[in-house]
Amino acid sequence: MHLDADLDLRLERHLSAPPHAVWRAWTEADLLMRWFAPKPVRTEEATIEPRPGGRFYTRMVMPDGQEIAGDGCILAAEPDRRLVFTDALGPGWRPAAAPFMTAIVTMEPDGDGTAYRAVVLHADRAAREKHEDMGFAQGWGAAADQLEQVAATL
Amino acid sequence: MHLDADLDLRLERHLSAPPHAVWRAWTEADLLMRWFAPKPVRTEEATIEPRPGGRFYTRMVMPDGQEIAGDGCILAAEPDRRLVFTDALGPGWRPAAAPFMTAIVTMEPDGDGTAYRAVVLHADRAAREKHEDMGFAQGWGAAADQLEQVAATL
Numbered sequence: 508m509h510l511d512a513d514l515d516l517r518l519e520r521h522l523s524a525p526p527h528a529v530w531r532a533w534t535e536a537d538l539l540m541r542w543f544a545p546k547p548v549r550t551e552e553a554t555i556e557p558r559p560g561g562r563f564y565t566r567m568v569m570p571d572g573q574e575i576a577g578d579g580c581i582l583a584a585e586p587d588r589r590l591v592f593t594d595a596l597g598p599g600w601r602p603a604a605a606p607f608m609t610a611i612v613t614m615e616p617d618g619d620g621t622a623y624r625a626v627v628l629h630a631d632r633a634a635r636e637k638h639e640d641m642g643f644a645q646g647w648g649a650a651a652d653q654l655e656q657v658a659a660t661l
Numbered sequence: 662m663h664l665d666a667d668l669d670l671r672l673e674r675h676l677s678a679p680p681h682a683v684w685r686a687w688t689e690a691d692l693l694m695r696w697f698a699p700k701p702v703r704t705e706e707a708t709i710e711p712r713p714g715g716r717f718y719t720r721m722v723m724p725d726g727q728e729i730a731g732d733g734c735i736l737a738a739e740p741d742r743r744l745v746f747t748d749a750l751g752p753g754w755r756p757a758a759a760p761f762m763t764a765i766v767t768m769e770p771d772g773d774g775t776a777y778r779a780v781v782l783h784a785d786r787a788a789r790e791k792h793e794d795m796g797f798a799q800g801w802g803a804a805a806d807q808l809e810q811v812a813a814t815l
Contacts, residue, residue, distance in 0.1 A: 514755070559713060559737050560745075582736065582754055583713050591714075595749045595756040600736055600763045601668070602749040602784040606756045630756040 514629050516638055518647045522621040524658030526587040526614040529621050532658045533590055533612065542657045543567075545649035552576075557584035562598035582609070589613045607634060621658075623651065668783050670792055672801045676775040678812030680741040680768040683775050686812045687744055687766065696807035697721075699800050706730075711738035716752035736763070743767045761788060775812075777805065 522529055532538045534557040540550040544567045552566040561581040568574050580596035580603075583589060595606030608627050615622040625647060629635040676683055686692045688711040694704040698721045706720040715735040722728050734750035737743060749760030762781050769776040779801060783789040 591754060593750065593754060593756065595760060596736075596747065596763065599782070600745060600747060600765070601782045602747065602760045602763055602788070604784050606749060606760050609750065609754045609756055611754070628753070628755045630758050634756070 513632050514635050516627045516629075516635060516643045518623075518625045518644070518651060520623045520651050520655075521617055522614075522623045522651070522655045522658060524620060524655060524661065526616055526621045528658040528661040529614045529623060529654065530587045530590075531661055532654055534584070534586075538657055538661075539565075542650060542653035545646045545653070555581070556598075557581055557586075557590065559583060560598070560600050563592045564598075579603075587614065606630065608638065623654075625651075667786050668789050670781045670783075670789060670797045672777075672779045672798070672805060674777045674805050674809075675771055676768075676777045676805070676809045676812060678774060678809060678815065680770055680775045682812040682815040683768045683777060683808065684741045684744075685815055686808055688738070692811055692815075693719075696804060696811045699803035699807070709735070710752075711735055711740075711744065713737060714752070714754050717746045718752075733757075741768065760784065762792065777808075779805075 532542060534555055536553040536555050539555060540553045543565060544550045547570045549568050550565055551568050554562050554564040556562045559582060563579040563581050566574060566576040577594055578597050579592050579594040580598060580600055581592050583591040590612045593609040595603055597603050608629055611626045613624045629638060686696060688709055690707040690709050693709060694707045697719060698704045701724045703722050704719055705722050708716050708718040710716045713736060717733040717735050720728060720730040731748055732751050733746050733748040734752060734754055735746050737745040744766045747763040749757055749763065751757050762783055765780045767778045783792060
């Protein structure tokens with residue numbers, strides 16, 4: 508990973524569930540839909556194909572009914588360890604119209620739980636700042652809380 | 662692969678050298694520099710890290726001295742079988758400023774040689790047409806001739 512404080516955002520958490528449960532909550536669509544959008548936003552549809560070139564599609568609905576749909580691409584899928592995806596490419600690695608970010612999510616055993624880390628890469632400083640202003644820390648933080656709750660049931 | 666005649670360009674060739682030689686000519690920088698740019702363009706510098714997230718950098722020089730440098734990302738590297746790379750991402754999967762194409766290069770044994778295929782994916786029809794007008798068929802065709810010559814020496 509080529510990390511850069513000017514270009515990257517990151518979230519680090521200890522999660523009480525073990526890596527395998529966190530992996531399942533990320534890569535099984537029915538589980539993903541339960542936590543991926545920070546409430547009150549809902550994820551109404553999700554497709555995830557955890558293999559390089561696989562599709563990562565989500566459709567989220569805001570409380571006012573506005574929808575946000577995104578079709579991205581899985582770049583790396585190492586069970587219980589690392590999931591990488593981007594919106595710079597679509598399914599089958601096709602270049603996307605409006606690239607914005609790549610996310611590298613890692614999970615490592617930490618006691619009975621998981622050292623959970625998400626690093627989000629951007630092309631330039633403006634994109635990183637935009638993501639920060641969109642509420643990255645709050646949004647990914649609230650989603651991580653929800654992820655922990657779902658993973659704890661597995 | 663999600664192929665689409667409106668969005669993709671492709672090149673298919675029988676090469677006289679076997680897949681392993683073609684793979685080496687693609688993934689060893691000193692060999693790549695000998696064939697990658699169609700003459701009289703020269704590849705003066707190349708870095709290739711054949712692993713997901715690895716760097717794929719080339720600097721080409723035109724006869725008039727103009728330079729074309731590109732920093733892309735390897736997406737998949739399956740020795741002697743398949744190499745996938747894109748300019749929509751840079752090294753370490755970071756989104757790029759000006760995404761244009763993803764190339765999927767495959768090699769299969771074909772008699773004593775290789776069934777060689779390159780499929781180049783674009784985000785939209787305009788990008789595909791631009792690549793066609795830039796001389797895709799001629800450029801990739803001439804490079805494939807040069808690739809065959811280099812691979813034949815291995």
